[in-house]
Amino acid sequence: MAILSEVKKLGQQIWLDNLSRSLVQSGQLAAFLTNGVSGVTSNPAIFQKAFSGDALYTPEIAALKAQGKNAKEIYETLAIADVQAACDVCRTEFDSTGGKTGFVSLEVSPELSRDAAGTIAEAKRLHAAINRPNAMIKVPATDEGLVALTELVASGICVNLTLLFSREQTKKAYAAYVAGLEKLAANGGDVSKIQVVASFFISRVDNALDATLPEKLQGKIAISLAKAAYQDWADFFAADKFAALAAKGANKVSLLWASTGVKNPAYPDTLYVDSLIGEHTVNTVPDATLNAFIDxxxxxxxxxxNTTEALANIAEVSQLGVDLETLATRLQDDGLKQFEEAFAKLLAPLA
Structure with missing residues (x-):
């Protein structure tokens, strides 16, 4: 697995987009960390798969039901324990980099995606319950989620802002992050302790667009958007607006590439890993993609x-009549719906 260490030397973190009790207790997660993985992400779909397919949960689910716990209480009890265990495995990574890497993400309920106050309250509650310095609370990048991002950063909580699909959405995320840092600093907080990742979803963009595009553009727009977003990121955090916060030790947001398993079997299975290696970024990958990349x-x-070529690809798509911001809004809405469905499917057998 030396390849993961080589990626790390280039400034990119590889995270595992998976979490289960067996993954932790078998030592597999620790092995991944030893060989270059730097963190873990989870979501309702991941936990739904884990709870239904991992026999290690069965006795505790039965015991929690016997105690009269409702479905969401059972879910949170199991998920928080898993995140705590994963945080403990990742703690050496976290400590060795001064708190820059080694994070584990847990998502707020998808039902709160349009509820800023509810998201803030649940994020704070989950953060306190996990009680680990390397826990990140995952929040969707809706307008309400951006309000929550500002408040959570101001409260000293690290955040994984998820379901970003466009350059404009990421720019709004950076502004919300800076607003939170400014509030934290004004209240005497330590801005250097805050890490935020902005999760930009890749394969879903190509999956939505390819059928409508000429062959020469198929499989290229998601990567082109990522390259353009990376340039936007560099411009934003080099500007004077961030300089005063940087002088106080504030960290730049890290762009995180999500949905990096290919959905089109005609594409190389490592396309969205090989093509997106860059300094100060994260790529969170499912097991199959991680194993393929290692191999x-x-x-x-x-x-x-090739940023110039990427910008030309984006311009050509726009000339074909595709509004990429409208597409991003639709994909975000679709992603929220998928997480809500996965959450409902997760809760049903726990009731």
Whole structure:
């Protein structure tokens, strides 16, 4: 697995987009960390798969039902324990980098995606319950989620802002993050302790667009958007607006590439890993993609390359009549719906 260490040397973290009790207790997660994985992400779909397919949960689910716990209480009891255990496995990574890496994410209920106050309250409650310095609370990047991001950062909580699909959405996320840092600093807080990742979803963009595009653009727009978003990121955090916070030790947001397993079997299975390696970024990958990359991935600093070509691809798509911001809103709505459905499916057998 030396390939993961090579990616780390180029400034990118590889996270595992999976979490289960067996993954932790078998030692597999620790092995991944030893070989270069730097963190873990979870979501309702991941936990639904874990609860239904991992026999290690069965006795505790039965015991919690016998205690009269409702479905959401059972879910939170199990999920918080798993995140705590994963945080403990990742703690050495976290400590070795001064709190820059080694994070584990837990998502607020998808039912709160349009409820800023509810998201803030649940995020604070989950953060306190996990009680680990390397826990991140995952919040969707809706307008309400951006309000929550500002408040959570101001409260000293690290955040994984998820379901971003466009450059404009990411720019709004950066502004909300800075607003939170400014409030934290004004209240005497330590801005250097805050880490935020902005999760930009990749394969879903190509999956939505490819059928409508000429062949020469198929499989290229998601990567082109990522390259353009990376340039936007560099411009934003080099500007004077962030300089005063940087002088106080504030960290830049890290762009995180999510949904990096290919959905089109015609594409190389490591396409969205090989093509998106860049400094100060994260790529969270499912097991199959991680194993494929370890087996036959290619390590090179690819993200900053060919930005001019990427911008030309984006312009050509726009000339074809595709409004990428409208598409981003639709994909975000679809993603929220999928997480809500997965959450409902997760809760049903726990009732």
């Amino acid at each position: 036959h991935g290619t390590v090179a600093l690819t993200l900053p390359e």
